[in-house]
Amino acid sequence: MQNNRDLSSVSDEALVQAAKQGHLEAFEELVARHRDKVYARALTILHNEEDAVDLSQEAWIKAWQRLQQFQGESSFATWITRIVINVCLDHLRRQKRLPVESLEALEEETGLRDAILPPVTVNPTAGLERAELQARIWQALGRLSAAHRTVLILHEFEGMEYRKIAEVMGCSIGTVMSRLFYARRHMARLLKDLKDSEDSKPKP
């Protein structure tokens, strides 16, 4: 195997093959290439920097252990992202931050608060600078429940279909639809509230 400096020009596929043969330096290059993406996914789901670092590293360790199972049906980036999502979901389940189906009624109840409010039709992020917009979205995502945030991320950021989300989160398609709906409604309300509170601050 070539040294680390030369590996930057080697394709993911070739690195995976080398890593499968036990070349740790090839695996290190894969980590270096995709670590930000993997960390970002953990961070968006967990909203906790320390946990995101720990769990993204745990995902890489699992990836090494399961590397022989990776047959290239998807890209390596997609494969490792699925692993980190599962690691994060397991973590949330351990912390009981993901409601189980039997608690769905309770979740619906909290969603109903938003359901009875009129929809937000004026864009609360219009005119924001890029950095402000990023901060506003991040803040609103952080105020969602872990279950609502996760379903939103899987759908909007990962581009997963309802069926796939249901499979990953271990719930029914109906639950996915319901969670996604209330997550979106709540997100709209949060963005509006953040705008209102910003507008009410005295301007210099």
Add this chain to the structure above:
Amino acid sequence: MTRDEQLKLQAWLDGELPESERQAWAARWAEDPQAQALLEELRLVQGTLRRFDEGQLRVPETREFYWSRIARAIEAGAGPAPAPVTRGLWQWLLEWKRWLAPAAVLASLAVVLTLSLPGHGQSDYPEVHVSQADNYATTYRDDERLLTLVWFSYPPESP
């Protein structure tokens, strides 16, 4: 709108409604201001999230530091490593190292037996205590000469 209709509206927006139902629902919602307002809100959230740049979220650690924990876990044998296809000298050495601990135990037993044979009482080494804390550390102690020797086999073997 009923809850079911709201979820169908969302499914329509996400392209998850069956083709056979799409047109009928679209025509119905076109005449429903409540549905239009809700659709506007759902689109607004969708559009806002798509403007979020995940590229700004970067690991707050250097490449080396981040990798070091992963490497340590892998080297500590966190699960089975990928099976090597080629068997070089290094693989042979790794396999050979598995026998270090049993070999150390056998060697220590040999020392004990040799020292306990008749005639050894008059030797320069009248009494040696041998103890094994676990399967990779063996201690030889000579009380008379105040000498202690600890033999470690590395890497430690799991029981």
